[in-house]
Amino acid sequence: MMGFLQQLQVKASKVEEALNSYLPPADTYPTVIHEALRYSITAGGKRLRPVLTLAAAETLGRDPGPVMPTACAIELIHTYSLVHDDLPAMDNDDYRRGKLTSHKIYGEAMAILVGDSLLTLAFELLTRTGTDEGISSDRVLKVISEVAHACGTGGLIGGQVADLVFENKVITPPDLDYIHSHKTGALYRVAVRSGAILSGASAKEIKELTEYADNLGLAFQIIDDILDVEGDAEKLGKPIGSDEKNMKATYPSLYGLAAAKEKARDIAMQAEMALEPFGTNARFMRELLHYILSRDS
Amino acid sequence: MMGFLQQLQVKASKVEEALNSYLPPADTYPTVIHEALRYSITAGGKRLRPVLTLAAAETLGRDPGPVMPTACAIELIHTYSLVHDDLPAMDNDDYRRGKLTSHKIYGEAMAILVGDSLLTLAFELLTRTGTDEGISSDRVLKVISEVAHACGTGGLIGGQVADLVFENKVITPPDLDYIHSHKTGALYRVAVRSGAILSGASAKEIKELTEYADNLGLAFQIIDDILDVEGDAEKLGKPIGSDEKNMKATYPSLYGLAAAKEKARDIAMQAEMALEPFGTNARFMRELLHYILSRDS
Numbered sequence: 001m002m003g004f005l006q007q008l009q010v011k012a013s014k015v016e017e018a019l020n021s022y023l024p025p026a027d028t029y030p031t032v033i034h035e036a037l038r039y040s041i042t043a044g045g046k047r048l049r050p051v052l053t054l055a056a057a058e059t060l061g062r063d064p065g066p067v068m069p070t071a072c073a074i075e076l077i078h079t080y081s082l083v084h085d086d087l088p089a090m091d092n093d094d095y096r097r098g099k100l101t102s103h104k105i106y107g108e109a110m111a112i113l114v115g116d117s118l119l120t121l122a123f124e125l126l127t128r129t130g131t132d133e134g135i136s137s138d139r140v141l142k143v144i145s146e147v148a149h150a151c152g153t154g155g156l157i158g159g160q161v162a163d164l165v166f167e168n169k170v171i172t173p174p175d176l177d178y179i180h181s182h183k184t185g186a187l188y189r190v191a192v193r194s195g196a197i198l199s200g201a202s203a204k205e206i207k208e209l210t211e212y213a214d215n216l217g218l219a220f221q222i223i224d225d226i227l228d229v230e231g232d233a234e235k236l237g238k239p240i241g242s243d244e245k246n247m248k249a250t251y252p253s254l255y256g257l258a259a260a261k262e263k264a265r266d267i268a269m270q271a272e273m274a275l276e277p278f279g280t281n282a283r284f285m286r287e288l289l290h291y292i293l294s295r296d297s
Numbered sequence: 298m299m300g301f302l303q304q305l306q307v308k309a310s311k312v313e314e315a316l317n318s319y320l321p322p323a324d325t326y327p328t329v330i331h332e333a334l335r336y337s338i339t340a341g342g343k344r345l346r347p348v349l350t351l352a353a354a355e356t357l358g359r360d361p362g363p364v365m366p367t368a369c370a371i372e373l374i375h376t377y378s379l380v381h382d383d384l385p386a387m388d389n390d391d392y393r394r395g396k397l398t399s400h401k402i403y404g405e406a407m408a409i410l411v412g413d414s415l416l417t418l419a420f421e422l423l424t425r426t427g428t429d430e431g432i433s434s435d436r437v438l439k440v441i442s443e444v445a446h447a448c449g450t451g452g453l454i455g456g457q458v459a460d461l462v463f464e465n466k467v468i469t470p471p472d473l474d475y476i477h478s479h480k481t482g483a484l485y486r487v488a489v490r491s492g493a494i495l496s497g498a499s500a501k502e503i504k505e506l507t508e509y510a511d512n513l514g515l516a517f518q519i520i521d522d523i524l525d526v527e528g529d530a531e532k533l534g535k536p537i538g539s540d541e542k543n544m545k546a547t548y549p550s551l552y553g554l555a556a557a558k559e560k561a562r563d564i565a566m567q568a569e570m571a572l573e574p575f576g577t578n579a580r581f582m583r584e585l586l587h588y589i590l591s592r593d594s
Contacts, residue, residue: 024450030458033450084413089386089405108386109461112409116381116416117450123420124445127438137434141424144441148421153321153330153414161327164406 004287011054012047018068019075022125036106036114037121040083041076044097048220049191050075052288056195056209059275059282066133067198070143073122073129074191077151080118081187083111085160098237119151135198143194150190159183171249180221181214188217208274212285215271220292222264225250227296229257235297268293301584308351309344315365316372319422333403333411334418337380338373341394345517346488347372349585353492353506356572356579363430364495367440370419370426371488374448377415378484380408382457395534416448432495440491447487456480468546477518478511485514505571509582512568517589519561522547524593526554532594565590 002010019041028034050071054064064071086093086101087108094104103111126144129135149155159182166175192213196206227236228243229252243250251260268289275282299307316338325331347368351361361368383390383398384405391401400408423441426432446452456479463472489510493503524533525540526549540547548557565586572579 028450030450030455030462032462033454033458037450080413084409087406087409089409109384110458112381112384112386113454113458113461116377116412117454119413119416120445120449120454124442124449127442127445137438140438141434145421145424148417148424152417152421153325153327153334157330157410157414157417158327161330161407161410164410165327165329 004284004291007284008046008051008288008291011051014068015047015050015054015071015075016042019072022069022072023121032106032110033113033117036102036110037117039105040079040102040114040118043079043099045075045078047075048288049078049187052188052191052213052216052285053195055285055288056192056201057199059209059278059285060196060199060201060205061281062199064195066130066135067195069125069129070147070194070198071191073125073147074187074194076118076122076125077147077156078187080115080122081151081156081160083118084115087111090160090164095238123148130198139198139200143197146193146197147190150186155182155186155190159186166249167246171254173254176249176251176254180218184221184224185214185217188220189213205277208277211274212271215267215274216289216292219264219267219271219289222251222260222267223292223295225252226257226260226264232296237297264293301581301588304581305343305348305585305588308348311365312344312347312351312368312372313339316369319366319369320418329403329407330410330414333399333407334414336402337376337399337411337415340376340396342372342375344372345585346375346484349485349488349510349513349582350492352581352585353489353498354496356506356575356582357493357496357498357502358578359496361492363427363432364492366422366426367444367491367495368488370422370444371484371491373415373419373422374444374453375484377412377419378448378453378457380415381412384408387461392535420445427495436495436497440494443490443494444487447483452479452483452487456483463546464543468551470551473546473548473551477515481518481521482511482514485517486510502574505574508571509568512564512571513586513589516561516564516568516586519548519557519564520589520592522549523554523557523561529593534594561590 023038023041024034026035026038053067053071053074057064057067082096083102085091086096087103093101095101102114123144126147129140151157159179162175162179163183189210192209193206196209201209225243228240228250231240233240251263255263271289272286275286320335320338321331323332323335350364350368350371354361354364379393380399382388383393384400390398392398399411420441423444426437448454456476459476460480486507489506490503493506498506522540525537525547528537530537548560552560568586569583572583
């Protein structure tokens with residue numbers, strides 16, 4: 001039997017392969033945007049969100065194949081949010097994961113359009129989910145609706161806006177929770193829920209998997225904050241200490257490093273408890289929690 | 298019986314009312330983005346695209362009510378493309394329709410997020426089409442797929458990219474046609490097709506209405522170019538001569554003013570011929586052609 005890391009890698013590779021097949025070829029007219037799209041997507045990342053969509057299907061004892069277009073759509077949305085977030089008018093980042101950001105290579109105008117294209121392509125891809133595999137149009141529509149909501153001003157964008165509004169300001173714990181649960185959490189949540197809905201999960205199963213996703217997303221974010229304090233810049237592919245430099249409120253800055261670590265562990269345990277009803281089918285999702293808690297990049 | 302202009306106004310008002318009901322209230326947290334969304338949407342315009350979606354239903358002898366969410370989604374997409382197009386990194390416009398552009402009021406970062414939100418909200422709205430009016434999920438999914446394609450790199454964004462690529466360069470007539478048919482045409486086409494598909498049009502009817510939409514979109518664009526040469530800045534709400542100043546290729550610059558006007562009339566006549574099978578039901582769509590040909594703003 002494969003170890004967890006190998007399973008994670010196999011799943012991530014399948015996502016990369018699928019992304020590659022869904023993106024228009026780089027020589028499609030107008031070529032510059034299609035090259036730029038591929039640049040932004042192949043810039044890497046752990047593909048955790050689409051892997052979670054596949055894992056939700058598996059945890060329910062289903063074949064993850066039919067949910068692949070949705071899994072990839074969620075990765076496209078994640079990438080669009082990074083491309084726009086890196087823009088000079090937003091976070092003004094020159095590097096991401098050790099590679100030049102889109103606007104540094106293709107210019108600002110093209111980077112705006114790359115983000116717009118990724119978001120648009122995501123919705124086109126969502127409509128292609130499971131049409132040949134007997135997933136009903138009703139379920140696909142429900143997923144599109146949830147994804148759109150999770151990305152809108154009640155989700156991802158709401159989190160970005162709050163993050164901008166609170167820049168260089170004193171922030172309270174509830175405000176920080178709002179930013180994290182929207183800017184990061186909403187996409188983790190919908191990644192898992194989409195996989196569950198498309199796989200025919202019951203309302204109870206969707207609720208349990210949502211509980212898992214929410215806690216996993218929060219744990220991921222706290223670890224992110226901790227790594228920005230005591231991580232290894234080389235492994236992370238970005239300088240550390242940027243949150244402190246930007247006076248950004250984080251879990252370590254609000255609660256201290258030790259309490260932040262304990263909070264991450266507590267939350268991960270809650271996520272694990274939510275998986276109990278799924279028994280051994282939830283093995284991968286369970287190990288993913290431990291992986292996220294102990295990650296160093 | 299109401300005259301055409303009154304009918305147009307009634308339809309546009311219904312669209313505005315619906316948009317107002319679909320947008321989150323301005324005091325929704327985080328308020329700044331919801332205020333900014335409403336600012337961008339209420340900045341006016343003739344609402345021609347959503348009106349075309351409603352008109353497609355009527356031309357098929359159907360009630361336009363059920364297609365309203367889709368009509369509004371298309372207006373949100375049109376507005377998103379204007380907000381991003383006006384950004385400093387793109388066309389850098391301070392005014393649109395005589396009002397300050399979004400980034401002049403809310404800043405660049407927020408204007409990027411406003412565009413992103415409008416696009417996302419459009420897809421959320423599309424999923425709400427006709428659920429209570431017996432429109433099948435299959436049809437709604439087909440429309441979402443077509444809208445996403447029309448807005449992507451094979452449509453609207455492809456046209457924007459080509460427009461950027463050809464800036465200050467010699468342009469051939471086929472390149473100009475590509476830009477117009479994608480940057481402007483794709484959204485007119487999908488506005489009409491969406492209304493037709495949701496109203497249960499036959500393949501033949503969809504083909505005829507698409508022919509109408511393509512020619513109407515092209516005629517609209519040619520008149521736009523002509524107005525930039527000989528229009529009235531005050532009525533247009535923007536300075537004229539900007540295409541020449543920006544060395545932008547247009548129909549008048551490529552073919553001369555007289556030939557451009559003749560081309561617009563020819564194309565409008567082709568659009569009118571495509572409406573023949575619909576008889577008197579197509580009256581509004583027919584009058585819209587004459588309105589577009591003779592418009593001065």
